[in-house]
Amino acid sequence: MDQVSPQVPSAALSLLDEKEKLAKPAAVHVISAKSSTTFELEHTVEELSSSTLPDSNSSRDHTSSLSLDEKAISWEDFHNDNYSNKKQNRVIRNLRFQLLNVYRRLFTVAFIANMAIFIAFCVRGASVPKLAEITVSNIFVAVLIRQEYVVNAIFAIACSGPQSWPLWIRLKLCRVYSLFGGIHSGTAASGTIWLILFCGQATRNFVDGGAISVHTLGVSYAILLLLLLMVVFAYPALRSKRHDTFEYIHRFMGWTVVGLVWSQVVLLNNDFKGHLSLAHALRNDPTFWLVVVLTGSIILPWLKLRKEPVRSEVLSKHAVRLYFDYDEPVPGSFIRISNDGLFEYHSFATISVPGTKGFSAIVSRAGDWTSEMIASPPSRIWVRGIPTTGVMRIVPLFRRVVVVATGSGIGPCAPHVFAKLSTIQLLWTAPNVRETFGDKLVDDILEASPTAVIYDTRKSGKPDMVKLVARLVKEFDAEAVCIISNTPLTKKVVYGMMSRGIPAFGAIWDS
Template sequence: MSDQTTLGMALPGLKIDTIAVTSNLKGCEGVTEAFTIEIEGKVYAFITPETVDTQTIEKSVASSLDENIVRPAGYYAIAQMPLTPKGQIDEGELAARLKGYEKSTDDLLPPPKVHFQDNDSKLSSSASSVCSKGSPNNTSWQDQYLESQLPEKQLARPLRNLRYISMIIYRRIFAVIFIANLIPFCWLLYKGTNCTTLATAVSCNLLPSTLIRNDNVVNALFWLASWVPRSSPLWIRKNAAKVYHLGGIHSGCAVSATFWFGFLVVQASFDAFRPSLVDPTRKMISIPTLGVIYAIMLLLTIILTFAHPSVRRKIHNQFEQTHRFSGWTVLLLFWVLTFLIIVDFTGPAMSVTMVTMHTPGFWILIVITLSIASPWLHLRKVDVVPERLSDHAVRLHFDYRNNPVPGSFVRLSDRPLMEWHAFATIAVPDRSGFSVVVSRAGDWTSKYITNPPTRMWIRGIPTRGVMNVAHCFNSVVVVGTGSGIGPCLPVLLAAAKSGIKVRVLWSTPKPQETFGSEIVNGVISADPNAIIWDTRVKGKPDMVKLVWGLVQESQAEAVVIISNPALTKKVVYGMESRGVAAYGAIWDS
């Protein structure tokens, strides 16, 4: 090893990676906290407690750290890390102390135990290491999996594509619901029916389609899934963790309701020319009723068209607005239609009130209306404390409520009637409030990174999402790319308290510069051997191979990934097709 490397200076071919050094230090025996800073091309390591043997730590780092990374020029054992008012490690204070130690001044804290590397010392490759032997910070570990061949997928291509791509749980739920509706649909089409029966069938499908999107219902289902004991057989927990595919109920029932309504349109069109069974002086279906039916059918067709995945991906904002405003209009027209049909089928000697009380669709509409209205009853404009992390990201701090459940998200907007954006909540244990990380991904996010807001609209309550399923497992590999680490972080911070063993793979450009030391330190505190892959330095890795390596190294029960659609699908398919449970967003709404 060269003198320059020993002294913590970068030579050509070597790089300064304070994150990797910090992670390595935290994996060493006796170290409770560590932080590394770089000043004028030299790296300095601060560790706690002050009783730690810095010479042993130095030997451990030298033998286990990637040989292409610059070693610290000095190791400083201190009583505790200085913190900023926001709870982050104060790099400026550490730099000031470093200068004070070098000048041996008396006005600072007592000098810590300091060990400077000896230029003439030749560290043996067999030096005993107190760091984790399987540390993924060892480049050879990463290369082993990046250069190796993945094991063969378990099923033949047609079967595995059918199971893991074409017929994921979401689509299976959709298929079951649609077939369950198709059987009575065909029977009534053959036997004959009336408009009231068809209207009830439509309402019975719209009810679960609406309820399954209610924040409280979603939270309740995730809560039930998390209550499956982690001592249960893995196959039970693997299936319970698929709870986030519940969107299949929403789309399956919504499409079925539209088909039933199409049947109603045809039936009503014929009934508009038939005499009423309760009053021969008028038609079975009045012209106003028929007009409302046609209007609803038009709106349902528009909603389904914009909700198709290929259309939704291209014009998401238009999809969201169409879904909201057309949906509200359909709900209003359904109320009108319900009373019009009741009037059409009520004879002169019958009480409209009594017929209404005995109409199932009336009571179903009440529940649907309350379900749709409930999130808007929680609409509020709240104060925001922005923390600009970089030109790429901003962190927004909220204190209107305390510590949402790890793995939950909130919806934010500056125009509550036009667009909403979901962001994962970051709740720090034993600290009030929560925060979200907004990274640059379009015009809306760019606007708030450039000019961070001080007030924003929030709708509904924090709602559990896919990261929450990590609580179903005893050990899990958490994968994030870019700002995807935001949804992961609260689960990581709560993992130790929940008795969950986590391993972390975070791939992102310039993690320290982009997201700040608090987030990076949070990742490392959850997993001292976390792989934080700087894509600006190392390029984009083969994520499937790295994830597979982490699963094998940690013997994890499952993988949870937060990333873009393409990479999420690639990793989930790559794991599931090889027998590893994997979970990631499916962008079903």
């Protein structure tokens, strides 16, 4: 059957001020929590019925049209819904979806596996070089799992599953975004504990007059001190309060640790090389080659550091949109930009439009750096590495999905709306939407997704997001929910959906 793209409604009225018409022909679907009045659209049922939904078993080339059912979603009275139908008792829910979420399960697996081997080595004993190899192996995995090319490759593999696959398989693939943080933090913490054992064994070896030199011992304890500081500042509560400090410590102490590890590997091989030459000992030491690859993975993004030209469009006193021409990132990607090129980097989602060269990014006011960016937009800006995929990369795994954005969270969501790789019901809540983000972005989104729900919180107040999202999932018959918002709301919505048996995904901040 031929698919016909639905026409965009030419006018719609705000519930709170029906006399004030929207400035653009595309309709902004704003609702009022106090009213169940529906919108009066200029299209009739007969006109809308010409649009058809694709077969639910078809693949990703099906999303260019919407059905009458999608036009008839009745969610405006969501605040009256009774949504207390949670699937499990409170203890099980909290244990499964909060205390032992997927990130923490992966951390636990990596950590417990290491500790089982650790205990065995403590009982049976192990040579100092072997302990060094295990320590560096954990640090190697912790670094490599967060490397940009590795992240993109793993996401590409996991998200290549077709939408025709059973939902339970696709839901397992979606958990890929928890993999990076869970394994990174699990192996980093484990590597630090292994280093404690290494330092203890090395100290005993030195005291007993063994092969360990005082230089090797001193470098080892310096590495341990720096790693302990990095682990402490990476603790979620401290990291959120002292985020800039965490970034500086993680970056510059991390580089220092890598340099010291190089020294340690060379010194340790020199201590235990026996009659062999140092070069021969290094060539045959697995730890040496792990450090070579580890160092290359850290250097690679900085080799792509450059100052890119950028066209800036100030949307309002709260937001600026930056336009780049150098790449066409896949939906769900983000870039790292900086004013100085070395110290303060910030990540922003890329907004790409199919068939259009380049991409854009929305920077909204959230502190001194973003305020300066809005007040004095740059003509050139430092960009490090390549566009890297994040949690929203999973959206195309679903046939029908509710995508939720609050405020500038529309940035990671917009490219999926434009790409149309899935049938999407968009919910975007923000204060003064058009005034803050501009007519162009709002109109482009509504043109790509005429059924998008844009909720102006300045006019209608903050909605009960769990109720609203639950209603949209039910009316839209969605397979899952993907949300980009602040930490508390993301956790609230994800828990609210998961505890009711609705798959939901959002960013995690634990690693």
